[in-house]
Amino acid sequence: MKADVIVVGGGIVGAACAAELALRGMTVEVLEARGIGGGATAAGMGHIVVMNDSPAEFALARASRELWLALESQLREREAFSRCGTLWIAEDDEELDAARLMRDAFAAAGVRAHMLDRAALREAEPSISHAMQGGLLIDDDAIVYAPAAARWLLTRSTRIRVSTGCAVRAVDADDTHAVVTLATGDRRTASHVVIANGLAAPDLIAAVPLEAKKGHLLITDRYLGTIHHQVLELGYIKSAHHARGTSVAFNAQPRPTGQVLIGSSRQFGTLDPAVEIDVLATMLARATRYLPGIGGLNAIRAWTGFRAATPDGLPLIGPARFPGDRLWLAAGHEGLGVTTSLGTAKLVAAQMLGELVPFDMPATHAFSPRRFARAHADG
Structure with a gap:
């Protein structure tokens, strides 16, 4: 299977992105350096909570929580979902x-x-x-066992292929395609690459402020x-x-x-x-x-x-850099990665496919990875 999209990172955010893109009919390959649902996903509490520190965070958390609640009847006992408030x-x-x-x-x-x-x-x-x-x-706030939820999301479509123990050394792109170079030296190409590997994102995209x-x-x-x-x-x-x-x-x-x-x-x-x-x-x-x-x-x-x-407390969601918008970031969620994973996936998919954002989001530019580059240039 040649992938339309390669997702780097198999935590809850990467898994959500893979599931959403597969739902849109794209073939997705997930590359995870360790195991699915590890890293920050495994270390956190799995709290699904609406926070209102800023209008953008409030909108994303609120919409994402609704997406989680819509999945409640499908999640299994092992995902340990509970609407405890x-x-x-x-x-x-x-x-x-x-x-x-x-x-x-x-x-x-x-x-x-x-x-x-x-x-x-x-x-x-x-x-x-x-x-x-x-x-x-x-x-209506809830909890979920996030490592199991990440694994469950990746089983929702046969369009998703998962490779664990698969470290990525570099990513690059031009106007027509994106290239991923593995630690082994192997190279894989796709139309797009989503970088969702948390604190390791700066190893692949220079100057990511995490x-x-x-x-x-x-x-x-x-x-x-x-x-x-x-x-x-x-x-x-x-x-x-x-x-x-x-x-x-x-x-x-x-x-x-x-x-x-x-x-x-x-x-x-x-x-x-x-x-x-x-x-x-x-x-x-x-x-x-x-x-x-x-x-x-x-x-x-x-x-x-x-x-x-990130320096301003908001995640990085969107095109990582020019040209061509082939490289995408979904990282920097701090303590709200589980909560906002499903909404993040919707935002990535909508931007990648040139669609309107599917929920009330007054300021998608608030999450743009390019905001820090602009701030540096303005300074």
Whole structure:
């Protein structure tokens, strides 16, 4: 099979792109250096969450979540999809005000969200500290086991061929076709190449502005009913935007197995995958503030991963460079790769095929990889 499109990267974003392009009738070859669903996809929480840090992010996350919800009936037990909702916890009056602003923004966009007072919060999540003032419940947010979901997406069409253990050394293109050179020296051609290999994208496209954000996660033994929603502190949003240093924020998820997945941390300036005990201890101390009983649970594993972040916090989705728009980027999603993977795939396919964007997206140029080149030229 000679591919119409080669997708470099078999994580959740690459798998979503492959599935969408195959659905459009294109033959797709996926080249993955390790295994399908590895890397950041395997390291993350698999939270499908609407975020509204910017109009572009809000539109992409909202549309992508709807695409995930439409797949709910097709996903199998192994994908561990659950529409558990997201509960943002407010510790004080200032955070309650922030929650109300978020609720109003969501309501204006048709996203179901409602405030919980202290009594309603205790009823929804009895394990949460009674010192918390209330919260905001986003009803239709969900979770999924992303590595299994990536594999499932790649089985949806016979037009997709997957090659694992297949590292890519270089990509190039002219006006008529794109060329991929493998680490073995073999070359493969296609009409288009989609580069969706996260932090490795700058190895293939020069000057792609991606930086690693290291994160820690920990999972417990099985304790059914400890929490019922994905629960986060409202301060998580501030933590996610720290530009330097180390930060932690409370974030916990009920797995369908009964386990509790606990996060999270952010660190810059390191590619060392080792679990750092001091960071993990700080993260767990933060979690104890919100879930006082968490220290009594048995932890069975901790690990780290690396988010691929851009300078402005928005992903790179679209043509990578001139000429010919044969090379495409789908990378830099930071902590929203699982959420926005399906929407990203729709955007890539629409741009590649010259179609209108299939959902309400006020500013697709906000994701253009060329925005940084333009900013550099303007500077």
